[in-house]
Amino acid sequence: MSLAADLDTFDMGEIFFLIAHFKKTGRLTFSLPAGGGEIYFKEGEAVSASFQGLQGTEALYRLFLESKGTVQFTPGIAAPERNVEEDSDRIVEELDRRRVELREVTRTLPPFETVLVRASEPPTGTVVAVRRTDWHVLGLIDGKRTIESVIANSRMGILEACKTVSWLLTHGLILDPGVTARALREEVAVVNIILDEFGVQELGTETWENVVAREFDRQLGGRQISRVISFENGRLRVAEGEGWTASEQEVRSLFGSLREALEKEAIAELGPVLARRKLDKVRARAASIAQADLAAVSGGEHEGGRA
Structure with missing residues (x-):
């Protein structure tokens, strides 16, 4: 036979x-x-x-x-x-x-056609012990190779290569730029909702410009991510065509601090009752955006690569 x-x-x-x-x-x-x-x-x-x-x-x-x-x-x-x-x-x-x-x-990996990138900054707050095999796979992550290509070039076998890629992702040494970009768009949209609800009508553009500029300098100053975000005409904007090599966790953390500062400013200026009423509207609009993004992701992506 x-x-x-x-x-x-x-x-x-x-x-x-x-x-x-x-x-x-x-x-x-x-x-x-x-x-x-x-x-x-x-x-x-x-x-x-x-x-x-x-x-x-x-x-x-x-x-x-x-x-x-x-x-x-x-x-x-x-x-x-x-x-x-x-x-x-x-x-x-x-x-x-x-x-x-x-x-x-x-299941912990993006689709195998995804191109991963190395993190521009090492993870903060933890000490990561990197093995020789981790360094080997990390060296193959160049922003051009797909996960499938990285696995093939690793010459480690699919199971060990997948486990290594998953470990590097989990520890923030490599990133899926699509995930970071999506998180950044979501967070910028939420901040812009806050600006819409509290902006010119309530506090005036200058007040918000001062708050955003202060928090950007405090939270984002010197960070790679700050090069792709600007504050123009009372709104946050993301530079088109730029790549983001910050982690999703870093994006969420930084913008969480920015939102908190904006909310405190609103409460101080408008009083807690009116400010919280408007913040409830902000959260409702933000939830709608999150649900729409989740539906788009669910329809356009699939589980990790074929095993």
Whole structure:
């Protein structure tokens, strides 16, 4: 039985089942974005595997998790050596466990076509211990490669590469610029709602300009994010075409402080009753924007990359 298959169409579990079911002896050759690999079978049992310098069982597991590339089974070729000792049941059990782990990890990632960037500033408030493999993947994040390309070029295997990308994202060392841009647009919109509700009619443009300028200088002064935001004609504006390499958390924190300062100024000038009535309107309008953005994101994006 000769067999050629595309891993976009056939799952490795299906191919393994066919070879085991018909008790075939031969070599399964892999052509993958991350490189080549081989698994040898004897009467349907995997007896030898190699992939990216790995030998034996770990190479076998790495190959079976790949989902991009092609495979070719050539019957009758004997293994040069035996380096896989586990029986098929044990292999299938471990593969199932790793597939579940991979599925969980990919849910923490943006779609695989997303291009990530390195954070322009290190995370504040925590000490992050970076491993050699983390540095390796971090070096591949250049603002041009997609996640899929980073995984392929890492030569680590899809599970380990995905876990590393997820770890770097979680610790703020790399960022999805789309998430940051969306957070920035949302926060700017909320501040502009505050300016609409309290602006010229109540306190006058000059008062708000002073508050915003003061808070920008205090909260954003010297920060990379301040280069893409301006205050013009009584409204905040985001520079078109600019990239943001601040984290979503940093954006939310900075604008939270700005909103708090604006609300305090409103209460001081208008009194708590009138100011809070207007702030309730602000929150209602902001909630509508958040719901609209959530609907747009849900309709335009999908779960993390294919596992």
